[in-house]
Amino acid sequence: MARPPALDNLLRLDGYLWDFQHEICRRYGVFQEYLKKIEECGGMDAFTSSYREYGLHVQPDNSIHGLEWCPAAEKLALVGDFNSWNWDSHPYEKGEFGKWTINLTPKEDGSPAIPHGSIIKIAVTTNGSTKLKLSPWATYITRPKETYVYHQEFYNPSERYVMKHAKPARPASLRIYEGHVGISSPEPKVNSYRAFADDVIPRIHKQGYNAIQLMAIMEHVYYASFGYQVTNFFAASSRFGTPDDLKYLVDKAHSLGIYILLDVVHSHASKNVEDGLNEWDGTPGNYFHSNSRGFHSLWDSRLFDYTQIETLRFLLSNLRWWVEEYGFDGFRFDGVTSMIYHSHGMNDDFGGGYPMYFGLNADTDSLVYLMIANHYLHNKFPQITTIAEEVSGMPALCRPVDEGGQGFDYRLAMAIPDMWIKILKHTSDEDWKINDVVFTLENRRYGEMHVAYAESHDQALVGDKSIAFWLMDKEMYDFMSTMTPMTPIIDRGLALHKMIRLLTMGLGGEAWLNFIGNEFGHPEWLDFPRIGNNESYHYARRQFNLVDDDILRYKFLNRWDAAMNALEAKTGWLHSGPAYVSWKHEGDKVVAFERGGLLFVFNFHPTKSFPDYTIGVEEPGTYHLALDSDAEQFGGHSRLAGDEGHQSIPEGYANRRNRVMLYIPCRTALVFQRK
Numbered sequence: 001m002a003r004p005p006a007l008d009n010l011l012r013l014d015g016y017l018w019d020f021q022h023e024i025c026r027r028y029g030v031f032q033e034y035l036k037k038i039e040e041c042g043g044m045d046a047f048t049s050s051y052r053e054y055g056l057h058v059q060p061d062n063s064i065h066g067l068e069w070c071p072a073a074e075k076l077a078l079v080g081d082f083n084s085w086n087w088d089s090h091p092y093e094k095g096e097f098g099k100w101t102i103n104l105t106p107k108e109d110g111s112p113a114i115p116h117g118s119i120i121k122i123a124v125t126t127n128g129s130t131k132l133k134l135s136p137w138a139t140y141i142t143r144p145k146e147t148y149v150y151h152q153e154f155y156n157p158s159e160r161y162v163m164k165h166a167k168p169a170r171p172a173s174l175r176i177y178e179g180h181v182g183i184s185s186p187e188p189k190v191n192s193y194r195a196f197a198d199d200v201i202p203r204i205h206k207q208g209y210n211a212i213q214l215m216a217i218m219e220h221v222y223y224a225s226f227g228y229q230v231t232n233f234f235a236a237s238s239r240f241g242t243p244d245d246l247k248y249l250v251d252k253a254h255s256l257g258i259y260i261l262l263d264v265v266h267s268h269a270s271k272n273v274e275d276g277l278n279e280w281d282g283t284p285g286n287y288f289h290s291n292s293r294g295f296h297s298l299w300d301s302r303l304f305d306y307t308q309i310e311t312l313r314f315l316l317s318n319l320r321w322w323v324e325e326y327g328f329d330g331f332r333f334d335g336v337t338s339m340i341y342h343s344h345g346m347n348d349d350f351g352g353g354y355p356m357y358f359g360l361n362a363d364t365d366s367l368v369y370l371m372i373a374n375h376y377l378h379n380k381f382p383q384i385t386t387i388a389e390e391v392s393g394m395p396a397l398c399r400p401v402d403e404g405g406q407g408f409d410y411r412l413a414m415a416i417p418d419m420w421i422k423i424l425k426h427t428s429d430e431d432w433k434i435n436d437v438v439f440t441l442e443n444r445r446y447g448e449m450h451v452a453y454a455e456s457h458d459q460a461l462v463g464d465k466s467i468a469f470w471l472m473d474k475e476m477y478d479f480m481s482t483m484t485p486m487t488p489i490i491d492r493g494l495a496l497h498k499m500i501r502l503l504t505m506g507l508g509g510e511a512w513l514n515f516i517g518n519e520f521g522h523p524e525w526l527d528f529p530r531i532g533n534n535e536s537y538h539y540a541r542r543q544f545n546l547v548d549d550d551i552l553r554y555k556f557l558n559r560w561d562a563a564m565n566a567l568e569a570k571t572g573w574l575h576s577g578p579a580y581v582s583w584k585h586e587g588d589k590v591v592a593f594e595r596g597g598l599l600f601v602f603n604f605h606p607t608k609s610f611p612d613y614t615i616g617v618e619e620p621g622t623y624h625l626a627l628d629s630d631a632e633q634f635g636g637h638s639r640l641a642g643d644e645g646h647q648s649i650p651e652g653y654a655n656r657r658n659r660v661m662l663y664i665p666c667r668t669a670l671v672f673q674r675k
Contacts, residue, residue, distance in 0.1 A: 002029040004404035010396055013447040016354050017395060023358040024396070024404040030364060031371045031401070037309060044376060050317040051234060051325075055137030056120075058156055062112045064104040068135060069310050071098025072281040073124050078102055079132070080120030080154075082113065087123045087130070098281075098310075118154040119144075126282025134232060136277055136287070136314065140243055141219045141235040150221055150231070150275040153238075161244035163327055165254040168210075170329070170383045173574035174410070174511035175565050176261070177209040177519075178456060180216055181240045181249075182223070183526065184516060186545045188537035190223075193245035197252035200516075203544070204258065207519055207558070208565025211259040213332050213387075215457065217246070218265060221275055224528035226457065228334060229301060230265045231276035233318050236326070243326075250327045261385065262328040266315050266373075267335030268301040278302050287311045296338070298346055306369040315369070316376060323381055330385035331377075333408075337391045339366040350392040357394050367406060374407025385409045387451060398448035413450040413509045415440055417459050420500055424470040429492075429606040434584050434591060441507040442581070452508030454501050456515045460526040462539065468497055468521030468557070476523040480546075480553045492606070494553065495636070495667035497521055498560045498629040499602055502669045505564055506600045507579050507593060512568070520547040520558035556635030563634070567627050567671065571596045582616045582654040590664065592616075592654075599623055599672040603664040609639070610664045616656030619674055620648045623660050627671035639665040646672065 003025050004010070010024075011017055017024065038047050056066045056078075070076055076092035083089045092100035104113040114120065121132040134141060140155035184200045185191035204212060216227025219235035227237075236246045253260045269288070270276040280286050288294040289305045296303055304311050322328045338344040341361050350356065370388075377384050388397055388408040399405030419440045423432060444450045455467050469476065471493035479490045505512045516522075523546075527539035547554045568574055573596025583592035589604035592615045599617055603610065617623070622645040630636035646660045653659035664670065 001025050002032045004028045004402055006400065006403040010399055010403040010405065013399070014395060014445070020354060020358040027364060027367055027371070028401075028404050030368050031375075034312070034368060034372055035375075038312070038372075041309060041313070047313055048316045048320045048376060048380070050313050051137060051321045054317075055135050055139070055234070056114070056154070058112050062106040062110055064102075064112055064114060066092070066102040066104075068092065068100045068122070068137075069098055070100055070124060070281040070286075072283045072286070073098075073100070073126050074128075075123075075125035075130075076100045076102075077123040077125075078104075078120065079123050080114070080118050082115065082118045082120065082154075112156060114154045114156075116154060116156040116158070120152050120154055124280070124282055129282065131279075131282065132274070133280060134275055136280055137234050138232055139234050139236075140238060141232045141275070142238045143221075150219075155243060157244070161247040161251075163247060163251050163254075165251050167254055167327060167329060167383070168257045168259050170385055171210045171259055173568060173572050174211050174259075174385070174451070175209045175568060175574075176211045176213050176451065176511060176513040177204045177207070178213045178215065178513055178515045179204070180226075180457070180516060181214070181237075182216065183540050183542055185541055186543045188541055190239050190537075193241040193249045196240075197249040200544075201249070201252050201256065201258065205256040207562045208569055209514070210257065210569075211261060211329075212253055213261040213263060213513065215263045217262055221270065221272060224530050225270075226461075226528075227263060228265055229270040229299075231270045231272050233269075233277070233314070234321055246326055254327065259329045259385070260327075261330045261332050261387070262322050262326075263334060264319065264322070264331045265334045266304070266318070266369075267333070267339045268296050268299055268303050271295075271300060271302050287314060293342075296344060298344065299338075304369075306365040312369070312372065316373060319373060319377060320380070323377075323384070329383065330387070330409075332387040332389065332412075333370070334389050336370070336388040336397075339363065339370070340390070340394060341392070345392060348392070354395065357392070370406045370408075371401050375401045378407060387412065389414070391415070393445065395445065396448075398445070410449045410451045410509075410511055412513075413444060413452045415443070416452060416504055416508050417455045420454055420467060420504075421459055421464065421470065424467065429604070432589060432604055434586050434589055434604065437503075438507070438581055438584050438591060441504065442578075444509065449511065450509035451511040451513050452504050453513040453515075454504040455518055456513065457526070460515060460518070460522075462525045462527035465525055466518055466522055467500060468493065468518070469523055469525065471496055472521075472523075476521075482551055482553060490553065492667065494521075494556060495629065496604075497557055498634060499604065499667065499669045501561070502564055502600075502627075502629065502671075503591065503602055505568070506573065506595060506671075507581070510574055512574060514561070517542040517544075519561035520554040522546075553635055556633070560629060560634045563627055567598075571598055571673070573598055580618070582656050588613075594618060594656075597674060598626065599660075599674070601662060601664055601670045601672070603666055603668050605666050607666055609666045612661045613664045614653055614659050615662055616652070616654030617648055617658045617660055617674075618656045620650060620658050621674040622647050623672040623674050625670060626673040627669070629669040630665050636668070637665070639663075639668070640670070645675070
């Protein structure tokens with residue numbers, strides 16, 4: 001059992017972990033054992049670059065070399081239109097450890113034996129039965145128009161896209177735009193990589209985001225899975241374009257200094273047999289557990305066996321592939337809660353405290369895989385960022401591996417959007433519990449960074465609503481035009497939408513995330529084409545035309561979003577340490593806090609405005625208005641003079657050394673900067 005080198009640092013951060021040192025050290029010892037196994041397999045660099053060897057690769061002399069791990073197979077053969085689907089003409093040769101190789105010499109004219117664009121599959125024979133399968137390492141998977149079955153297309157164009165722009169440095173403050181290529185057009189269609197690059201990325205840059213989190217890139221046969229039922233881990237989804245088109249997108253982001261994250265799914269895999277990884281070698285095991293551990297009953301998917309050295313080779317190489325081949329700058333790991341518990345978090349309330357995190361329900365195999373992945377990524381690529389989708393609050397998930405943590409940089413603050421939706425669904429404005437709101441926003445592990453968000457794709461899906469739609473609902477159809485009266489519902493909706501977003505961004509974490517379209521209050525819900533809606537794309541789109549129409553009030557929310565980002569970029573409050581909340585008043589519905597040299601003040605009261613309201617501040621000086629949700633440009637009522645300074649008074653208040661007197665209109669968010 002190995003002791004992490006910096007365990008004492010972790011124990012100083014969280015004294016509750018003293019009682020669980022033994023388990024932390026045990027996990028770290030298992031992590032060390034796996035590093036030794038990887039070293040025995042040629043070392044980490046060779047191990048993680050296996051994508052250069054496995055699959056099919058054209059050599060400098062135009063010969064083609066192929067390698068597959070298919071331990072249970074009796075026979076492997078390469079078939080396709082290049083050999084008229086002859087199952088006998090191009091067999092693989094079986095080697096040691098379940099590995100199969102094939103070598104194809106060039107044609108007489110010197111060109112590769114398999115032309116670019118050829119349709120290919122691998123005939124896998126196990127127990128006398130042969131199935132046509134796709135290589136686990138396939139990089140381009142397409143679907144014939146006449147069938148729903150996907151196949152591998154041999155991708156070897158004469159010219160490949162070459163990246164022109166350097167990767168940006170990791171931002172100190174991450175302002176993340178969560179994007180989905182397919183739904184990014186106002187038109188009812190599947191949008192393309194190039195259209196996203198040319199039309200949407202400039203919008204993202206103009207709004208002040210410095211990072212894009214790109215969803216649904218790893219190939220998934222079922223579009224409505226939102227990219228979370230991955231069939232082909234090394235293939236960029238062909239429904240949006242070619243691999244070179246995706247490179248163009250990433251390069252376009254880098255040209256504008258935008259850091260780009262990939263939503264990576266290593267928590268489970270699609271159960272599809274014909275076009276997925278499932279039963280690749282003809283058995284239910286292979287990359288997955290062959291028993292009940294290999295099946296996720298709720299997600300109806302397959303679960304990886306992280307103790308298999310070839311599974312580790314596959315997944316770690318997959319991470320390196322997306323960084324080196326496409327230039328991604330980091331990853332958001334999906335489904336981490338499901339990974340790290342044997343129960344997959346199903347029916348768990350996570351109220352058991354620390355014994356729950358270190359008891360029998362915790363899955364050592366998954367936790368150690370995440371340690372290995374983060375250890376490798378952060379050592380190989382120092383500017384990389386990893387984010388965990390994790391709801392249980394596993395301690396040390398976002399602490400370095402050498403402290404005994406899992407090594408993530410951030411985790412999603414997943415309780416925050418659930419809180420807002422619950423409030424909007426069940427609580428009248430007069431009954432909002434200000435203390436509870438602030439508690440949820442601040443309730444995160446000390447020393448671990450969190451990505452705050454008011455809503456993400458989960459809240460946009462059919463069956464739920466965006467915050468804008470919860471606030472304004474059907475009135476958005478008739479009263480979002482400036483040519484119509486400002487109704488009480490629209491007035492309230494615009495005001496609270498701005499306040500909720502700023503309060504979450506200001507208090508909820510060390511990074512900020514917005515889902516595509518929510519920056520301007522996208523109406524309605526998100527629903528992918530399916531049998532239940534007659535394969536309609538009507539809701540599988542983002543209506544940027546609404547914010548582009550100057551006559552509509554969506555522009556006000558869009559401007560507010562840009563202004564929040566601009567002020568954060570100027571002051572860096574997200575990476576300046578935690579806020580100090582000096583005031584929470586239930587009756588007045590007022591919240592005030594200081595962070596990053598700024599004073600944030602919120603009045604959630606639906607009717608009461610407060611003249612000469614006393615707010616405590618630590619530093620003396622003149623406080624000038626830096627951001628005002630009530631300003632005319634944001635669709636407000638212009639109840640404050642923007643250039644008025646507020647001189648502090650050297651009298652202590654609310655545990656602060658000074659005080660200022662402010663006019664705080666109802667349903668208004670204000671930010672002041674000291675000069």
